[in-house]
Amino acid sequence: MSEEQVVKYTGEPAKVKEVNGAWVIDFPRAFTHHHTYGKLTPYFKGLTEGKLMATKCTNPKCNISKGNGEMWLPPRADCPDCYAAMEWIELKQPIVGTIYSYTEVKRGGTGVEIEVPYYQIDIKFENCCTIPKGYLCDSRDEPKIGAKVTPVFRTENPSHTSLDISWKSL
Amino acid sequence: MIKFGPGNLRVPKWTRPVYMVSAGMTDFRKKYPEKKLEELVLEAVKMCVEDPKLKKSAQEVRDMINFACYGEFADHFQDQLLCEAKVHDYLGLDPLFNVGIKTGGATGGSAILMGSSIVASGQANCCLVAGWERMDEVDTWTGNFYISTAACKDFETRLARIYASYYAPMARRFQQVYNLDEKVRAAVAVKNRGYACSSPFAQQPGKHTIEEVLEGPVVCDPLRMLECCAMSVGSAAVILCDEETAFKLSDNPVKVYIAGGSHTLRVSDRRDMEIPLLPNEDEHTYEKLYKDIKSSDGRWPGFESFLAARFAAYLTYQMAGIENPIEELDLVELHDAFTISDIQTYGDIGLTRYGEEPSYITSGDAYYGGKCPANLSGGLIGTMHAVGATGIFSAIEVMWQLQNRYDEFHGADEMWKKFGKTKPTDWKSLQVENAKKGLWVSHAGVGSHVTVGVLEKGW
DSSP states (O other), X not given: OOTTOOSOOOSOOOOEEEETTEEEEOOOOOOOOOOXXXXXXXXXXXXXXXXXXXXXXXXXXXXXTTTOOOBBSSOOSBOTTTXXXXXXXXXXXXXXXXXXXXXEESOOOTTOOSOSSEEEEEEEOTTBSOOOEEEBSOTTSOOOTTOEEEEEEOOSSOOSXXXXXEEEEO | OOSOOGGGGOOOOOSSOEEEEEEEEOOOBSOOTTSOHHHHHHHHHHHHHTOTTSSSOHHHHHHHOOEEEEEESOHHHHTOTTHHHHHHHHTTOTTSOEEEEOBXXXXXXXXXXXXXXXXHHTSOSEEEEEEEEXXXXXXXXXXXXXXXXXXXXXXXXXXXXXXHHHHHHHHHHHHHHTTOOHHHHHHHHHHHHHHGGGOTXXXXXXXXXXXXXHHSOEEETTEEGGGBOOOOEEEEEEEEEEHHHHHHHOSSOEEEEEEEEEOOSSGGGOOOOOOOOOTTOOTTTTHHHHHXXXXXXXXXXXXXXXXXXXXXXXXXXXXXXXXXXHHHOSEEEOOOSBHHHHHHHHHHTTSSOTTOTTHHHHTSTTSTTSSSOBOTTOHHHHTOOOHHHHHHHHHHHHHHHHTTOHHHHHTOHHHHHHTTOOOOTTOOOOOOTTOOEEEEEEEOXXXXXXXXXXXXXXX
């Protein structure tokens, strides 16, 4: 370093590789985002307590729900049809869903938190206008369209994410 | 929205016609360390303004530009916010106004839609539209994770972190409900990778067989590796003009019609609804389909179809006066991110009726020499998916076909040499004879945004 360089360089020198005459440097990234679940917090909290929470529109003036809407899962705090606040309901146990479609995930993207291969499923419920995604808790349990499934909650050591609910065949 | 109000269904009405006059693009590669992003975009724009068929010099063309629309999918990939400003400056276009457009995989189509609206309104009369993506700063699996952050991060991204896992259940469902043979999916991969062999721009050309596709590694069952699109680096650009400017620049500009549609980011949230009908369908067309859907505990569009694509086609066909797409279109460029999404789209845009999508392939209509060939460019599976450039690349390939210039850009030895490649000895021309009208689709993940554009000979 020359004596004129009074202001210190405090970084980590970038690794450099020459490819076909061009310098390619490494630029590592690792940050934490502080992400809010906002008004959907009851859903994620519910999973850690063994509860599956959904929302429904009860606004009699709503064009679609007419005051008695179908369930939303994933839940939404606000009705997309009338913008009224939706009501929380807990699904009654035993909860039973039907496999609408599925895939066997052989390989996931970087950072995937579920051990592969595993089965990812889409689940249909009675009186629910949506078909949420989930995964089977046992990778030996081969799914079939139309088969019945019931939830398994990660109440111990929860991840505090959507992965705190998985499903098993009935 | 599952019920439409009258205003929701308004067909776009431009105040003046819009033309596409010239185009340029780079080749597409998995990795492109030799050039920086702005250098690649400049290369595409340079080809656009230096088109030897234009009646003005490159400098004169640059002097005519008065607006720029830029398409880039993800800041994650470029690792540079406001890349548009950096590119615009590099292109020497300051102080003209420019806007960045982002609608996922449909970004390229949306950039052309916005550029067209800018010209149609009179805001500009010569608008540059350029798109790009640099997906090689991270490895393939981190790239897949980045793309999966375009799914809902609260409820979907953590599942698999790869888009193939969101299309695979669609493939499974489509297979079961519409009786799709896996070989038809594989045929789409074979077709598009095969057509890519004629393109010097292509990243993944290859002569494959149906057996090879189906015996290949599975990413997310039932989708095999060869059924998935490329992850690319590259850029594409076009110039859009009003009629007067278009004919000052070119003797063979193509007329543009384009509209878009959207649907829930999460496939899970697609509620049951009625099918919006195209001009060649009526209330009886789908009586049987509705019964079949009901008997399989299904819904429309469910996992089988894309409302956004249907809605965009509904609008664009009315703008372009198209009544029977398969009869009136001479070729199409579809957004084959995965074989299944390509097939799903056939029904959405009326190349077949819903429920009969595989027949577009099995009838031979989709092949070169067929009634309405698809993805002669090689598409996203064979040639490229540098996301922000993709919808522009597809439009360019349609325009060159209509201008009867396929051979000039794909068959000339210099084009192959320019990208350090050798023209194959068995190179085959895929020029569609006397093509007058073509369509292209630009589609964002699981159909959240879709544009449908129609180009027609303007001279």
